[in-house]
Amino acid sequence: MEKAMADAEAKVPDYRLLLSCPSGLSPSQVSVDFSERFDRIPHPDISLDNSISEIWDGRVQQNASLYNGTKFRYAGHIMHGGGGSDEKSHVCLHLGLTDYRTFVGTNLNPLWEKFLVPSEDDSVRCQHTSSPLGNGAIIETSDKRIVVLRRSNNVGEFPGHFVFPGGHPEPQEIGIVSHQFDKDMDPDFINRKVSQEMFDSIVREVVEEIGVPEASLCNPVLIGVSCRVLNVRPAAFFFIKCNLHSKEIQQLYSTAQDGYESTHLYTVSRNDLKDMTSKMPGCHQGGFALYMLMSLDLNFVGWSGMERSMWGFCSFTPRICYNQAWGMGVKTPGFWAL
Numbered sequence: 077m078e079k080a081m082a083d084a085e086a087k088v089p090d091y092r093l094l095l096s097c098p099s100g101l102s103p104s105q106v107s108v109d110f111s112e113r114f115d116r117i118p119h120p121d122i123s124l125d126n127s128i129s130e131i132w133d134g135r136v137q138q139n140a141s142l143y144n145g146t147k148f149r150y151a152g153h154i155m156h157g158g159g160g161s162d163e164k165s166h167v168c169l170h171l172g173l174t175d176y177r178t179f180v181g182t183n184l185n186p187l188w189e190k191f192l193v194p195s196e197d198d199s200v201r202c203q204h205t206s207s208p209l210g211n212g213a214i215i216e217t218s219d220k221r222i223v224v225l226r227r228s229n230n231v232g233e234f235p236g237h238f239v240f241p242g243g244h245p246e247p248q249e250i251g252i253v254s255h256q257f258d259k260d261m262d263p264d265f266i267n268r269k270v271s272q273e274m275f276d277s278i279v280r281e282v283v284e285e286i287g288v289p290e291a292s293l294c295n296p297v298l299i300g301v302s303c304r305v306l307n308v309r310p311a312a313f314f315f316i317k318c319n320l321h322s323k324e325i326q327q328l329y330s331t332a333q334d335g336y337e338s339t340h341l342y343t344v345s346r347n348d349l350k351d352m353t354s355k356m357p358g359c360h361q362g363g364f365a366l367y368m369l370m371s372l373d374l375n376f377v378g379w380s381g382m383e384r385s386m387w388g389f390c391s392f393t394p395r396i397c398y399n400q401a402w403g404m405g406v407k408t409p410g411f412w413a414l
Contacts, residue, residue: 208310297314
């Protein structure tokens with residue numbers, strides 16, 4: 077066991093966990109501060125910042141169908157509560173606006189590391205990058221399988237890799253195209269709309285990507301935010317139970333609206349899922365790590381008494397979580413410990 081933990085700590089992961097909510101946060105426990113304060117800050121090196129336009133123009137010449145849509149920019153969070161046994165946790169996400177053009181020109185820029193600021197504070201470190209917030213869903217079927225997709229070879233990022241279903245929360249879904257939109261509106265009202273979009277968008281992505289009806293999905297809970305080390309790409313991950321059997325989901329997948337984004341749907345056991353993570357992008361490896369932490373948390377709102385008993389033999393420390401069943405160690409910010 078000691079050797080396995082040492083090996084896990086020595087390996088540098090392809091992700092970082094920016095936020096871990098192993099008990100799962102419902103919509104009432106998640107709020108948003110949406111503001112221009114959290115928009116990207118231009119880089120002081122003008123030539124580096126000008127490369128954003130140059131890279132985008134080059135991409136458009138190669139692919140005229142590219143569309144510069146707006147996205148929410150992740151700029152950090154504040155965690156409240158969770159200190160006592162009866163005190164519920166609450167997280168406030170700090171979100172600004174960005175777009176796909178700036179994402180391609182900063183996070184996907186060959187010189188992306190030059191946009192970073194040396195800092196332990198991620199909001200400072202990534203203040204010059206687009207950092208659009210993606211999302212992903214750990215979907216558990218009625219027969220306790222997890223849904224995984226293989227990405228199409230035609231997608232822009234990580235073609236052919238395994239991923240969890242997901243995409244992005246969309247500003248335009250709630251009528252936001254710029255910060256000018258909200259000048260004459262109640263900021264609290266806008267923040268509530270954006271917060272709800274965090275949860276609505278992941279349900280929408282799941283329905284569109286795997287073809288299941290929305291009525292088959294339980295309410296999602298937020299389990300954290302991971303960041304891919306490569307290109308500092310952030311993504312929020314949710315856990316969703318589906319009342320359909322894995323065989324039913326396989327049949328529905330053929331009719332999925334966005335099925336062209338993937339070539340195959342798998343429904344796998346937890347052990348098989350662990351084996352697939354090496355072929356996932358870093359942010360989705362982080363999604364798996366968040367799921368593992370959730371599985372280890374005996375207070376998770378979605379677990380039955382039998383499931384709590386099943387996971388009760390796992391031992392861990394605040395910095396390293398060691399799962400005796402999977403033989404894995406994962407570094408985490410240590411918001412919790414038993």
